[in-house]
Amino acid sequence: GAVxxxxxxxxxxxxxxxxxxxxxxxxxxxxxxxxxxxxxKKSLMLMATSNEGSKATYEQGVEKDKFLINHASLTLSTLxxxxxxxxxxxxxxxxxxxxxxxxxxxxxxxxxxxx
Amino acid sequence: xxxxxxxxxxxxxxxxAANLPCNHSTISGNEYVYWxxxxxxxxxxxxxxxxxxxxxxxxxxxxxxxxxKSSTLIxxxxxxxxxxxxxxxxxxxxxxxxxxxxxxxxP
Numbered sequence: 001g002a003v004x005x006x007x008x009x010x011x012x013x014x015x016x017x018x019x020x021x022x023x024x025x026x027x028x029x030x031x032x033x034x035x036x037x038x039x040x041k042k043s044l045m046l047m048a049t050s051n052e053g054s055k056a057t058y059e060q061g062v063e064k065d066k067f068l069i070n071h072a073s074l075t076l077s078t079l080x081x082x083x084x085x086x087x088x089x090x091x092x093x094x095x096x097x098x099x100x101x102x103x104x105x106x107x108x109x110x111x112x113x114x115x
Numbered sequence: 116x117x118x119x120x121x122x123x124x125x126x127x128x129x130x131x132a133a134n135l136p137c138n139h140s141t142i143s144g145n146e147y148v149y150w151x152x153x154x155x156x157x158x159x160x161x162x163x164x165x166x167x168x169x170x171x172x173x174x175x176x177x178x179x180x181x182x183x184k185s186s187t188l189i190x191x192x193x194x195x196x197x198x199x200x201x202x203x204x205x206x207x208x209x210x211x212x213x214x215x216x217x218x219x220x221x222p
Binding site: 109 | 151153158164206213
């Protein structure tokens with residue numbers, strides 16, 4: 001089946017630095033990928049829709065300058081958390097749409113801790 | 116805003132069938148019904164999806180009412196490893212999550 005690889009699985013960074021998270025579709029091409037954020041014991045919150053070759057579409061309330069999304073190829077989307085602060089600590093999850101299967105496959109998530 | 120309504124929690128005895136309900140009364144004609152589950156600190160795992168017909172795979176069965184306003188996910192023989200949060204989602208182009216149902220399988 002479709003597989004989405006997300007790296008790193010865990011990252012700790014200092015306040016003020018930037019962190020990049022990668023999301024790759026391994027065995028299918030994904031023109032559209034999605035980025036989510038999840039707080040403890042809460043549901044996933046959609047942050048943005050990443051479209052290959054064009055600008056990402058951000059959900060209301062999500063700072064586009066804080067969360068930079070790049071989708072330069074059909075198999076890779078990246079999320080960069082810029083000038084990270086402790087309140088950015090969270091579980092970030094990506095998803096890719098497999099057009100052939102009409103399904104959405106999720107990555108295993110990235111636990112970001114900002115200290 | 117979430118388009119689905121699910122009970123916050125359910126218990127099921129190991130070996131018995133788990134029936135998880137979901138209401139999606141505002142579903143559009145081109146939206147599919149998807150079910151995913153999430154085990155703590157992992158990404159959501161795909162279970163099954165359907166448009167209007169009932170569906171079955173190796174993991175579960177999906178029963179969609181004729182008016183498509185509700186559905187039920189059936190895990191035929193629940194095991195302890197099925198303990199997770201189950202999300203019912205209606206989607207066409209992007210997936211937004213509701214609060215899900217926390218299923219606890221009891222020995």
